[in-house]
Amino acid sequence: MNFRLTLPAGLTACTHAAMATEWVFHLGGHDPIYLRQAATEAFALIDQLEGNLSFYRESSDVTRLNRAARGTEVAVSPDTLGCLALAAEAARLTGGAFDAFTGRASVAAKGQEIPLSLHDVPSSSAGDQPGPVVRLQPELGSVYKLRAGPWLDLGALGKGYALDQVAALLAEWEITHGCLIAGGSSLRGLGGDGWSLEINEPRSVLPLHGKFCLGASGFQYQCGHIIDSRPNSAVQPAARALVLAPSAGLADALSTAAVLLNAAQLKQLTDHDPRIASLVYMPSGQSYRQGAPFA
Numbered sequence: 001m002n003f004r005l006t007l008p009a010g011l012t013a014c015t016h017a018a019m020a021t022e023w024v025f026h027l028g029g030h031d032p033i034y035l036r037q038a039a040t041e042a043f044a045l046i047d048q049l050e051g052n053l054s055f056y057r058e059s060s061d062v063t064r065l066n067r068a069a070r071g072t073e074v075a076v077s078p079d080t081l082g083c084l085a086l087a088a089e090a091a092r093l094t095g096g097a098f099d100a101f102t103g104r105a106s107v108a109a110k111g112q113e114i115p116l117s118l119h120d121v122p123s124s125s126a127g128d129q130p131g132p133v134v135r136l137q138p139e140l141g142s143v144y145k146l147r148a149g150p151w152l153d154l155g156a157l158g159k160g161y162a163l164d165q166v167a168a169l170l171a172e173w174e175i176t177h178g179c180l181i182a183g184g185s186s187l188r189g190l191g192g193d194g195w196s197l198e199i200n201e202p203r204s205v206l207p208l209h210g211k212f213c214l215g216a217s218g219f220q221y222q223c224g225h226i227i228d229s230r231p232n233s234a235v236q237p238a239a240r241a242l243v244l245a246p247s248a249g250l251a252d253a254l255s256t257a258a259v260l261l262n263a264a265q266l267k268q269l270t271d272h273d274p275r276i277a278s279l280v281y282m283p284s285g286q287s288y289r290q291g292a293p294f295a
Contacts, residue, residue: 026181163213244278258278
């Protein structure tokens with residue numbers, strides 16, 4: 001299953017490289033010079049977020065959390081707290097199918113080198129037990145490390161969260177017509193008409209609301225980035241998943257989890273919030289469709 005977003009005519013395209021991917025903003029409603037000025041400020045915001053949220057930067061909040069010992073309190077940015085709260089919500093909604101603390105397993109599955117900043121971090125420490133890795137302390141602007149071992153890697157959730165923050169910034173510029181795309185798998189509509197999703201298996205064209213938030217996941221995007229950490233889980237992963245959700249960050253998290261959920265669990269997501277919809281393809285070609293516009 002492949003998809004393509006159909007864009008209205010007359011938009012200005014702005015591109016940027018960050019978070020190991022390409023960002024493309026299709027913006028309208030204003031003079032192109034004005035739109036590019038706004039995009040420049042938005043790209044600076046993405047770079048700032050990457051500095052806090054990156055798994056690979058030694059000075060990031062994520063690395064400092066991964067290096068922290070059990071019982072340590074780590075001061076972090078409001079954005080890091082926001083991402084962790086979103087990750088906890090996604091884990092709750094999916095029964096643990098989404099887990100932001102699979103960084104160690106993900107590095108191994110991708111065959112990547114461990115970041116130098118984490119080479120000396122042990123896989124576990126004495127007294128660690130299964131359970132939550134951190135406790136959020138938003139009133140203190142910090143995170144308390146409950147146990148060591150698992151590594152936080154926000155991955156696509158971080159990209160989706162960045163799209164949500166950029167959308168808020170562009171609204172301050174009174175830009176309300178366009179679409180923000182990160183890596184081709186994280187999309188956030190700003191508003192306007194004329195958006196549609198073309199899917200090729202079977203071919204269909206689905207209209208999208210102007211402020212849609214779409215996450216796509218599957219092994220065509222990146223091998224090894226989907227880790228099932230649930231105990232005693234024995235599921236056949238799906239090949240592809242598309243999820244619409246109220247925010248881009250949640251859409252990205254849920255699309256990752258959707259690859260590991262069965263049809264009944266996917267229906268529970270839609271029943272929980274009618275703004276959530278999913279389209280999941282199994283390797284056999286069978287598909288599960290829940291919620292509008294997919295079903």
